[in-house]
């Protein structure tokens with residue numbers, strides 16, 4: 307079966323006066339039709355950059371340095387602007403990070419839907435509003451809100467509106483970049499539940515981006531862990547939870563928020579992520595790694611399967627050590 311999305315060796319650079327920051331470095335993962343895949347990692351590890359590269363939303367100083375983004379087998383990186391526009395929103399949509407503040411404050415909720423529809427389809431205003439009403443019902447908001455403005459809605463409601471907008475053209479894939487982070491825990495749960503219900507009904511796939519790994523463990527089928535621009539581990543959610551292989555993943559697990567949902571700073575991993583303009587040699591995690599070995603600063607591990615479906619980039623696993631570097 308063709309993957310819905312296959313990201314292969316993706317590379318994104320920010321070309322800055324002080325030098326090149328490689329924010330996404332040789333990143334590969336796939337999403338199957340109707341699957342929820344999580345992308346997790348600390349702030350600044352390249353999650354949003356990767357997401358924007360997939361939708362071709364990057365602007366200078368960002369540059370795609372290489373790789374492929376295969377959507378149903380077609381490489382989106384080879385499309386021209388018009389061809390790409392035909393994919394965006396209709397086949398892949400995105401809920402932007404801090405999206406609930408991205409609604410235009412001076413345009414009514416209804417008109418934001420009308421604009422979205424009319425950008426992509428020839429549709430009369432009335433028809434667009436009818437479809438908008440249907441979408442609002444789908445996310446649990448009374449269609450009378452179409453006449454209202456964003457400031458009249460709570461944060462949770464605004465976020466639901468943004469999700470409804472992402473659903474508008476029934477895409478096969480929705481990228482959700484931290485869709486619940488700004489919300490309190492109870493609202494966050496409600497929205498996650500709703501996304502899951504909608505996903506079952508409409509069968510779209512989701513790339514769900516968050517720094518909160520505990521959310522993903524319940525919510526996604528597979529999880530990619532990013533560290534400093536690279537995928538450190540990619541595994542089914544339950545496998546990752548019960549048998550995390552990369553010391554970074556283990557550290558993230560130990561940093562889970564407490565059961566009451568109270569937010570804590572990461573306690574499982576000492577130190578902070580590196581400056582991507584000057585990443586450490588070898589394994590990028592080596593300066594913070596409790597399991598560091600001699601080889602780690604010398605040779606970069608590669609992402610390799612240690613079990614069927616479970617890939618990790620760490621020298622603790624011989625599969626990860628390139629042949630020339632093996633003892």
Ligand SMILES: Nc1ncnc2c1ncn2[C@@H]1O[C@H](COP(=O)(O)OP(=O)(O)OP(=O)(O)O)[C@@H](O)[C@H]1O
Pocket residue numbers: 320322327329347348349350351352353354355356367403517582
């Ligand atoms: N516009 C920009 N110009 C220069 N560098 C940037 C820009 N945006 C991001 N970066 C660099 O790219 C790296 C990855 O940023 P990105 O926003 O993709 O991370 P993230 O994982 O989404 O973080 P967060 O969890 O905080 O949203 C950052 O470390 C930053 O140094």
Ligand SMILES: [Mg+2]
Pocket residue numbers: 353354355403483
């Ligand atoms: Mg981000």
